[in-house]
Amino acid sequence: MPSGTHRVAVVGVGQTAFGALPHPPRALLRQSIHEALASVDKGISPQDIGEGYLATLGFGGWQIGNPASLLGEELGLPGLPVSHVENACASGSTGLRQAYHTLLAGAADVALVAGVEKMSDTPSARRRYWLGVSGETEWERLAGLTFAGVYALLAERYLAERKLTTDVLGAVAVKNHAHGALNPHAHLRKPVTMEQHHAAASVADPLRLYDCCPVSDGAAAVVLAREEVARRFTDTPVWVVGSGGGSDFLALQDRESLTRLPATRRASDEAFRHAPFGREKVQLAELHDCFTIAELLALEDTGLFPEGEGPRATTEGRTRLGGALPVNVSGGLKSKGHPLGATGVGQVCEVFHQLRGEAGERQVKGAERALTHNVGGSGATAMVHLFST
Amino acid sequence: MSVVVAAAVAVPVWARGNVIVEGPDEDAFTLLVRAGDLLRRVQRLEPGARAEVRTIRIVSSLSGEERAALFEAWGLPPVDILSYPENAEGAVKALSDALDDPGDSTGGATWVLGAQLASPLGAGVEDPPRRSAIAVALAFGAARARPPTVAAEDTPPQRTWVTGDGASPSGSPNTPSLMGFRAPPGSGTAVLLTLAEAATRTPEGASATWVHATAERTALRTFLEGRGVPIAGYPVPEDRTFFQVPDDAWRARAGAPMASVSQGAYLSRESYTASIPARWRLEGERCASCHGFSLPPVGRCHLCGARDGLRRSRLPRVGAKVESATLIHKGAQPTEFDWHQEVYGSYAVGLVRWPEEGPTLTFQFTDQQPPGAPSGGEVELVLRRLYPQEGAWRYGLKAVLVAPGSADAPSANGPSRGKGPRRTSG
Numbered sequence: 001m002p003s004g005t006h007r008v009a010v011v012g013v014g015q016t017a018f019g020a021l022p023h024p025p026r027a028l029l030r031q032s033i034h035e036a037l038a039s040v041d042k043g044i045s046p047q048d049i050g051e052g053y054l055a056t057l058g059f060g061g062w063q064i065g066n067p068a069s070l071l072g073e074e075l076g077l078p079g080l081p082v083s084h085v086e087n088a089c090a091s092g093s094t095g096l097r098q099a100y101h102t103l104l105a106g107a108a109d110v111a112l113v114a115g116v117e118k119m120s121d122t123p124s125a126r127r128r129y130w131l132g133v134s135g136e137t138e139w140e141r142l143a144g145l146t147f148a149g150v151y152a153l154l155a156e157r158y159l160a161e162r163k164l165t166t167d168v169l170g171a172v173a174v175k176n177h178a179h180g181a182l183n184p185h186a187h188l189r190k191p192v193t194m195e196q197h198h199a200a201a202s203v204a205d206p207l208r209l210y211d212c213c214p215v216s217d218g219a220a221a222v223v224l225a226r227e228e229v230a231r232r233f234t235d236t237p238v239w240v241v242g243s244g245g246g247s248d249f250l251a252l253q254d255r256e257s258l259t260r261l262p263a264t265r266r267a268s269d270e271a272f273r274h275a276p277f278g279r280e281k282v283q284l285a286e287l288h289d290c291f292t293i294a295e296l297l298a299l300e301d302t303g304l305f306p307e308g309e310g311p312r313a314t315t316e317g318r319t320r321l322g323g324a325l326p327v328n329v330s331g332g333l334k335s336k337g338h339p340l341g342a343t344g345v346g347q348v349c350e351v352f353h354q355l356r357g358e359a360g361e362r363q364v365k366g367a368e369r370a371l372t373h374n375v376g377g378s379g380a381t382a383m384v385h386l387f388s389t
Numbered sequence: 390m391s392v393v394v395a396a397a398v399a400v401p402v403w404a405r406g407n408v409i410v411e412g413p414d415e416d417a418f419t420l421l422v423r424a425g426d427l428l429r430r431v432q433r434l435e436p437g438a439r440a441e442v443r444t445i446r447i448v449s450s451l452s453g454e455e456r457a458a459l460f461e462a463w464g465l466p467p468v469d470i471l472s473y474p475e476n477a478e479g480a481v482k483a484l485s486d487a488l489d490d491p492g493d494s495t496g497g498a499t500w501v502l503g504a505q506l507a508s509p510l511g512a513g514v515e516d517p518p519r520r521s522a523i524a525v526a527l528a529f530g531a532a533r534a535r536p537p538t539v540a541a542e543d544t545p546p547q548r549t550w551v552t553g554d555g556a557s558p559s560g561s562p563n564t565p566s567l568m569g570f571r572a573p574p575g576s577g578t579a580v581l582l583t584l585a586e587a588a589t590r591t592p593e594g595a596s597a598t599w600v601h602a603t604a605e606r607t608a609l610r611t612f613l614e615g616r617g618v619p620i621a622g623y624p625v626p627e628d629r630t631f632f633q634v635p636d637d638a639w640r641a642r643a644g645a646p647m648a649s650v651s652q653g654a655y656l657s658r659e660s661y662t663a664s665i666p667a668r669w670r671l672e673g674e675r676c677a678s679c680h681g682f683s684l685p686p687v688g689r690c691h692l693c694g695a696r697d698g699l700r701r702s703r704l705p706r707v708g709a710k711v712e713s714a715t716l717i718h719k720g721a722q723p724t725e726f727d728w729h730q731e732v733y734g735s736y737a738v739g740l741v742r743w744p745e746e747g748p749t750l751t752f753q754f755t756d757q758q759p760p761g762a763p764s765g766g767e768v769e770l771v772l773r774r775l776y777p778q779e780g781a782w783r784y785g786l787k788a789v790l791v792a793p794g795s796a797d798a799p800s801a802n803g804p805s806r807g808k809g810p811r812r813t814s815g
């Protein structure tokens with residue numbers, strides 16, 4: 001396949017730190033958008049942007065309907081065509097995919113994708129109300145489950161069928177916290193030990209505190225351009241060279257398997273179908289690790305590791321910074337944080353810096369090809385994107 | 390002349406003699422549902438008894454809507470319900486009326502149902518006469534009948550009892566009371582301290598008073614063995630393991646808040662009501678082409694997409710297996726379950742699969758103390774409170790573990806699952 005037919009350029013990225021931040025959601029959004037514009041090497045004007053996508057759940061009820069119009073307002077471009085995209089925790093990557101298709105279709109030359117979520121200021125009861133709104137309502141929620149419980153059910157089966165202990169979950173947490181400690185934008189910038197992991201409070205058995213991502217605020221934005229115009233903005237773009245999506249039954253009870261996420265498998269297959277490289281060429285991956293079990297599932301569902309290899313690859317350090325295929329060098333959702341709508345966009349920010357060699361202490365040496373993976377809920381939706389220099 | 394032919398007793402877990410469980414999710418409605426289910430089970434044991442219900446006399450202050458919902462829960466066509474005040478007089482009157490009723494040519498049975506939510510321990514939460522209202526009534530009715538036969542899987546000792554008058558807790562332990570059943574010579578019955586009880590009769594062919602103890606054996610044996618329970622003001626039996634919790638559990642239960650849940654993940658009253666056949670009775674559709682079972686039914690096979698050859702069918706409430714389970718600790722619950730979590734702590738939730746029929750559904754577990762994550766176990770499904778919304782309780786089935794399993798047992802089912810029958814591998 002000739003290169004160019006399936007690629008668009010990332011020409012600028014911006015993101016706030018993730019964490020419990022004092023700023024209201026619009027301030028976070030504003031900061032990420034203006035950082036993204038300012039990061040464009042050769043400069044860009046808001047008027048260059050032809051289409052906008054905003055990813056957010058409007059957590060807590062901040063702005064459930066019509067939030068995308070705020071993109072135009074914050075750009076000083078009222079009138080910009082905008083869309084709100086929402087696929088739960090995969091909203092950000094869904095926005096990326098929409099922009100990718102829009103640009104490939106030639107409907108615009110430049111698109112802005114932003115994601116924002118403000119979660120930390122919500123009172124506990126309201127927060128717990130919202131943490132489950134993307135799960136299946138009629139059966140799962142009425143049985144008393146939120147996502148911690150749903151992922152716990154997956155983890156329980158996974159460990160039982162593979163005859164593993166929670167050590168493998170702990171290994172993911174220890175690794176991602178070690179990575180996050182190197183990331184100035186991360187929410188939890190502290191290493192944890194296996195002992196701390198095992199000693200922490202149970203959330204939903206077998207998941208303990210350090211198996212779960214924090215409740216974070218944050219925003220991220222990326223500027224994408226068609227190949228034909230990309231060089232106007234930078235000489236070193238990062239290319240999106242593959243996009244795949246997938247979905248599945250909303251409720252776990254309807255799924256074929258409890259130890260695989262078919263939505264990820266479909267998304268990954270589609271992304272690689274058009275990509276100029278295969279899975280074996282990927283040099284770093286940002287995988288959706290809202291819970292430690294999610295990273296283990298993703299290692300194999302993306303096809304980056306053969307069936308059955310995920311746990312061993314993790315415990316042997318192959319997914320650590322410096323290993324054969326570093327996973328979540330940003331800290332992942334686990335340590336970097338998970339402001340729902342911003343998460344998938346933030347993954348692109350990380351990959352952009354990594355492939356341009358700008359990632360500082362956590363730089364994967366010589367990285368030229370990367371994969372991002374973003375899951376909505378417990379696997380009802382999933383997106384995989386591929387990037388190269 | 391009618392006689393009592395069957396009695397069933399649904400004792401909520403917080404009142405059982407030798408288990409320590411909170412039972413936060415039962416109320417008059419769920420207990421009456423349970424009692425009616427048990428009654429039908431016992432009726433089938435009695436050769437002369439007819440299964441049809443002609444009239445229901447009910448001693449409880451259920452709303453009209455709740456009374457109608459009883460039939461939904463039982464899966465029975467509605468019949469006339471006559472209401473009696475929720476006190477001893479009302480209960481005696483209900484049973485007396487039933488026994489005096491000449492019946493009609495159809496031979497259908499009359500059910501007398503009562504529910505009491507007072508603590509059986511007499512912890513001062515309800516006025517004392519209500520505590521044994523239904524027991525009094527059943528004793529009264531059965532005393533007029535022939536000597537009872539007590540039927541149970543393991544037949545308890547044949548003893549006859551008659552209730553006292555529900556004397557106040559401050560009375561002497563020797564006074565007939567809620568706990569102190571006495572057997573007057575030559576007559577009696579076997580009824581009991583309960584929170585929901587039911588009696589049925591047929592005009593013809595009645596031979597005995599039956600006490601159904603299959604499911605509630607523990608409670609029954611407790612009373613048949615004459616073991617006491619501590620009542621406020623009464624001496625505590627030496628065997629302290631016997632009853633430890635219910636008093637507190639009851640108080641906590643009585644205070645369970647009706648939390649207001651206003652927005653977010655929301656199931657409207659209409660949508661909830663429409664889901665009742667699936668949610669309470671496990672009614673779905675069986676596909677003729679692939680044998681898949683779809684629940685809730687949507688007129689299309691969930692597995693193969695067929696629209697023809699779908700047959701209404703029900704899943705059994707026993708025999709499903711736990712495929713995966715977790716224990717939800719404080720902070721991991723949706724807000725709807727805050728009331729539960731605050732009062733009773735962690736609860737278990739699991740995926741439950743019917744090995745024969747194929748489908749998997751999600752249920753909360755109940756009646757377990759301490760709660761566990763019972764993967765691989767076998768469950769029975771019972772109707773309980775889920776959570777309150779807009780001033781009314783939402784009810785649904787919950788799982789009670791009836792046989793334990795080991796954590797990796799379900800993998801014997803193979804990896805293939807979903808809404809259809811298990812595929813064979815290879």
Ligand SMILES: [Zn+2]
Pocket residue numbers: 676677678679680681690691692693694695
């Ligand atoms: Zn079918």
